[in-house]
Amino acid sequence: MNMVARKYQEQQQQQVQTKTRVRRVRMNVTFGEKLIIGFIVACTFLMVSMIVHNYATIYGTNQEVYELEALIAEQVQLNEGLSLQVVELSAPDRILYLASEELGMTLDDNKVKVVNN
Template sequence: MIILDNLAHHLQPKRKEEVEKKVNRSPIEKPKKFRITLGEKILVIACSIVLATLAITIVSKSAVIYLENRELQTLEQQVENQLKINRDLNFQVTELSSPERIRKIAEEELGMKLDSKKVKFVGQ
């Protein structure tokens, strides 16, 4: 029993030393919380305002461009329609001003007769 008693005596102080070493260790430092400074907050707010302003400007300009393009297409369509009307009217003018038609109306409706002795041609 002496051997066991002596052995137990040697084991107990080692355990106390280990416990003391664990207790004496410096406590683990907790990581510091990340703090945002006032200047950083101001920069973030300023950048956010600038980005929001740019986004709003881009969207509003895109809307204006869309409306202007739509108006331009409407005007181009109106011009095309007017050109078609003008072509049709020019064709009618050409038809109505033909010499044969004028002579026919003059003879049938107005009772006029063509006297070739009195006709004079003017050079073009």
Template sequence: MSQATQKQPAREEQRQVQTVRSQIEKKFTRGEKYLIALIAIVIVVTAVLMVSNYASMYGQEQDISQLQSELNQQQQHNEGLEHQVSELSDPERILEIAQENGMELNEDNVTVLQP
């Protein structure tokens, strides 16, 4: 009988240990789970916002480079027109065209304008 009495306290200790372990095995409380879910949502939303901002910046950089190339083309066109204006406003050319149309140069009526 002594062995039977000795086995009963050992079983009771095992039951107590098992009940304590089952209570400890819970990993997270409900509030902690909500907090973890909230943090995960915030991280995902932040990542999505960052990616969308980078995509927007990339699109704007493309627009800027396109506008820059259009600006360079327009500047080249303007320079060509300025060169053409300087060629067409050459005094010798104007005098030649005037003489072809029957005009004569009168030195007394010549007025020199300076820009």
């Protein structure tokens, strides 16, 4: 019986030994690869930051352009109103009236010279 027990024990040991685990070989990332990955991440972050900064600058500039266009439109309207006032105030009849009534001037046709533009 002793022989049979020994053979049985050897068979169990052989079966245990044949059941080895397959270990996955873990791929280690080298320092150079880490450096390259870090450089790529830093460059990507820098590019995204530059793009966002440019969009913010463009937005601010567009806002200034719209404000200036509104100011220009307002100034054009004011200039048109002033031009109309100049036309009304420089009418020859009005000037003649003011000169004769308020300033006491008289019109002497012999002393008037006509100037052509």
